[in-house]
Amino acid sequence: MNMNKKVTFTALFLIISLIFTMTSGFVFPVSAQKKQVTLTAIVAEPKDRWDLLINTALQKLKQKHPDLDIKIDYRVLPYDATRTQILTAMAGKTPIDLISADQIWLGEFAQGGFLTDLSDRAKTWGRQSDWYQTNWDGGKYNGKVYGIWAWTDTRSMWYWKDLLNKAGVNPESLQTWDGYLAGSKALSNALKGQGIQSMHLVGASHSPDMWYPYLWMLGGEILKQKSGHPTKGTYWYPAFNSTQGVKALGFLKQQVDAGIKPQVNHFWGQEFADRKFAVMLEGSWLLGTFPRDQWPTINQKVGMLPVFPTPDKNTKSTTMMGGWILSIPQTSQNKDLAWELLTTMVDPGVLTPMLQKEGYLPTQKPIGEGPYASKLNASIPYYKEMVSMIQTAHSRPNIPEYPQIADNIKQAIDEVYYGMKDPKQALNDAAAKSAKALGW
Amino acid sequence: MSNILAKAEPYLFLTPAFAILLIFLIFPLFWNIYISFHNVSFITILKNWEYSGWTNFVDLFNDPNFYTSLKTTVLFVAGSVALQFTIGMLMAVLLNQKVRAAGILRAIFIIPWTISAVIAAFSFKFIFDYNFGILNYIFQQIGLQPVGWLSDPNIVIWSLVIANMWYGTPFTLLFITAGLLSINPSIYEAAVIDGATKFRSFLHITLPLLKPFIVINLILITMWSVNFFDLQLVMTGGGPLFASTTASLYMYRQAFEFGLLSRGAAAGLILIIINISVAFVYLKLLKR
Numbered sequence: 007m008n009m010n011k012k013v014t015f016t017a018l019f020l021i022i023s024l025i026f027t028m029t030s031g032f033v034f035p036v037s038a039q040k041k042q043v044t045l046t047a048i049v050a051e052p053k054d055r056w057d058l059l060i061n062t063a064l065q066k067l068k069q070k071h072p073d074l075d076i077k078i079d080y081r082v083l084p085y086d087a088t089r090t091q092i093l094t095a096m097a098g099k100t101p102i103d104l105i106s107a108d109q110i111w112l113g114e115f116a117q118g119g120f121l122t123d124l125s126d127r128a129k130t131w132g133r134q135s136d137w138y139q140t141n142w143d144g145g146k147y148n149g150k151v152y153g154i155w156a157w158t159d160t161r162s163m164w165y166w167k168d169l170l171n172k173a174g175v176n177p178e179s180l181q182t183w184d185g186y187l188a189g190s191k192a193l194s195n196a197l198k199g200q201g202i203q204s205m206h207l208v209g210a211s212h213s214p215d216m217w218y219p220y221l222w223m224l225g226g227e228i229l230k231q232k233s234g235h236p237t238k239g240t241y242w243y244p245a246f247n248s249t250q251g252v253k254a255l256g257f258l259k260q261q262v263d264a265g266i267k268p269q270v271n272h273f274w275g276q277e278f279a280d281r282k283f284a285v286m287l288e289g290s291w292l293l294g295t296f297p298r299d300q301w302p303t304i305n306q307k308v309g310m311l312p313v314f315p316t317p318d319k320n321t322k323s324t325t326m327m328g329g330w331i332l333s334i335p336q337t338s339q340n341k342d343l344a345w346e347l348l349t350t351m352v353d354p355g356v357l358t359p360m361l362q363k364e365g366y367l368p369t370q371k372p373i374g375e376g377p378y379a380s381k382l383n384a385s386i387p388y389y390k391e392m393v394s395m396i397q398t399a400h401s402r403p404n405i406p407e408y409p410q411i412a413d414n415i416k417q418a419i420d421e422v423y424y425g426m427k428d429p430k431q432a433l434n435d436a437a438a439k440s441a442k443a444l445g446w
Numbered sequence: 447m448s449n450i451l452a453k454a455e456p457y458l459f460l461t462p463a464f465a466i467l468l469i470f471l472i473f474p475l476f477w478n479i480y481i482s483f484h485n486v487s488f489i490t491i492l493k494n495w496e497y498s499g500w501t502n503f504v505d506l507f508n509d510p511n512f513y514t515s516l517k518t519t520v521l522f523v524a525g526s527v528a529l530q531f532t533i534g535m536l537m538a539v540l541l542n543q544k545v546r547a548a549g550i551l552r553a554i555f556i557i558p559w560t561i562s563a564v565i566a567a568f569s570f571k572f573i574f575d576y577n578f579g580i581l582n583y584i585f586q587q588i589g590l591q592p593v594g595w596l597s598d599p600n601i602v603i604w605s606l607v608i609a610n611m612w613y614g615t616p617f618t619l620l621f622i623t624a625g626l627l628s629i630n631p632s633i634y635e636a637a638v639i640d641g642a643t644k645f646r647s648f649l650h651i652t653l654p655l656l657k658p659f660i661v662i663n664l665i666l667i668t669m670w671s672v673n674f675f676d677l678q679l680v681m682t683g684g685g686p687l688f689a690s691t692t693a694s695l696y697m698y699r700q701a702f703e704f705g706l707l708s709r710g711a712a713a714g715l716i717l718i719i720i721n722i723s724v725a726f727v728y729l730k731l732l733k734r
Binding site: 090093096097114117118119120201203209210211267268269270271273277280282406409410413416417420421423424426 | 487488489490491492493511571575576577578586594596597599682683685686687688699702703704705706
């Protein structure tokens with residue numbers, strides 16, 4: 007090929023390319039005119055759940071808005087970093103359209119003016135009655151809706167069937183405080199020298215979470231409203247140092263006295279799956295520490311009682327609920343679309359496959375009890391039992407001062423664990439510090 | 447005109463460095479002081495910050511946990527500095543002898559310092575774990591009772607000191623090695639001719655010539671130990687019973703866990719004062 011031919015060929019190629027480019031714009035005018043919208047989100051690990059949930063919701067959103075080219079840019083952060091990052095971003099007025107907030111963070115975020123009031127949108131949406139009351143209320147602060155509680159978890163009693171058999175312990179007997187302590191003794195004797203401990207007792211930073219159920223089942227409360235606050239009129243006041251609280255903490259002391267060692271490191275159920283403990287009071291996420299292919303037959307090896315031990319058979323057990331709330335920050339520049347995304351994400355048709363895959367519990371009745379329940383019941387071991395706990399479960403206060411109050415309670419529990427104070431003294435001291443933190 | 451330019455030239459050259467110092471060091475310091483005298487928390491950060499005078503400092507000194515954290519800091523820093531310095535110095539001197547593969551050994555010993563503190567903390571968390579930890583596993587294999595390395599309030603701080611020793615010693619090794627290499631070998635040769643033993647040479651030549659390196663090393667490892675909180679945060683979260691909450695971790699928790707930014711800033715200022723005091727004492731020693 008000589009030089010002239012090369013030039014002619016190149017020129018022809020360029021002209022054809024130019025014509026093609028111009029006409030393609032003409033042929034597909036809609037795609038070129040689509041308005042691009044990128045929604046940003048900060049969510050907490052693990053990532054898999056968000057990949058599944060957000061991608062499914064995004065497809066639905068795109069179908070609803072063919073005129074928009076919607077993208078979702080979401081950052082998945084470790085639990086501890088999520089709160090700080092969200093706060094830093096919002097304090098710096100960085101535009102974010104959606105966040106996942108732990109239920110206990112809501113008050114702090116709302117009080118700080120970081121969250122959008124969703125009350126009117128929620129009213130128009132009309133799905134409030136689909137939520138379990140506690141779960142709906144968990145998304146509210148000072149009577150306003152600031153978030154939608156997407157899924158939850160409950161804590162219950164897990165045990166290895168063979169180990170209990172070996173020790174001659176009837177699982178049903180573990181449902182009362184006396185039975186639990188007797189069971190611990192029997193298990194310790196039977197498992198001596200095997201590197202397996204009888205019962206797990208939390209001594210980590212979240213130890214208050216595992217004490218609250220005992221407080222609640224006795225009729226106690228963490229905080230109660232009281233009038234006469236120096237600046238707020240009626241405000242929260244510590245109530246956890248009541249007689250119920252003292253009795254509840256007394257049971258933890260009884261466990262320590264019986265030789266159960268508080269565990270300062272927590273591996274979120276992995277220690278149970280590794281057979282380091284025969285019995286563990288742990289969240290529903292414990293199932294996730296077992297390989298998915300073991301789930302269909304897990305009930306042959308592992309048993310579950312949907313209870314925390316009670317002082318006697320007449321006392322009704324209860325548990326604590328955690329979980330994640332979806333909220334729209336004040337800084338969002340696409341609040342309408344973010345709300346659409348949020349509501350799509352919690353739509354039972356979108357949410358159920360993720361719950362099924364991850365083994366999380368629903369906050370909505372249509373998923374917990376309705377048509378979707380059979381699907382989850384068939385794939386998540388002990389699903390029905392875990393869901394049965396939601397109705398009577400409690401959640402923690404979501405006020406801004408809660409982290410300090412929880413830290414004071416944690417200190418009280420430690421003081422009892424290490425024999426420095428008796429339960430009454432420890433709780434009274436914690437209550438005095440908490441009252442100060444609450445501005446009394 | 448040219449005279450003025452000539453006079454201004456050094457200051458112009460200093461401007462970029464001074465600007466960096468101003469933006470990244472002096473401004474944050476004064477900002478920290480400003481915050482510590484106002485009522486700033488996560489819930490008021492977007493609102494008006496009220497002047498609060500000395501309230502944050504008073505609250506701090508009324509909190510018994512703050513005193514506990516100061517005591518814990520003293521133990522943590524003293525233990526860490528003593529071990530890091532002694533072991534690092536010993537290793538540097540030994541590797542400065544005619545040791546085969548000294549360079550490779552130095553490179554190996556420096557590895558801990560190149561690892562992220564968080565990763566080191568997670569590793570030690572597993573090593574010291576009561577149930578899963580390798581240490582207790584070994585103890586049990588040789589018939590000893592497992593130890594609550596991280597769960598016993600009387601032991602936990604020493605577990606952290608061991609972890610910090612492992613993490614921080616390589617810096618002393620590196621720094622003192624640099625000092626040793628700067629000493630002219632002919633001084634030792636002259637001492638040998640004068641009949642000095644190795645120990646006397648170390649005492650009368652090495653140590654005095656290393657003095658500036660030793661003091662700077664001590665200043666740095668002390669300040670780093672005072673400010674260090676990654677290990678404590680990951681390994682114990684400050685527990686049990688605040689037995690491993692050092693002042694730096696106390697500051698972090700106040701600011702970022704409880705959202706009390708002003709109280710955290712006040713604690714930070716006290717940490718700065720501690721650091722400056724320690725550096726001052728060390729520098730006084732250097733001048734002697």
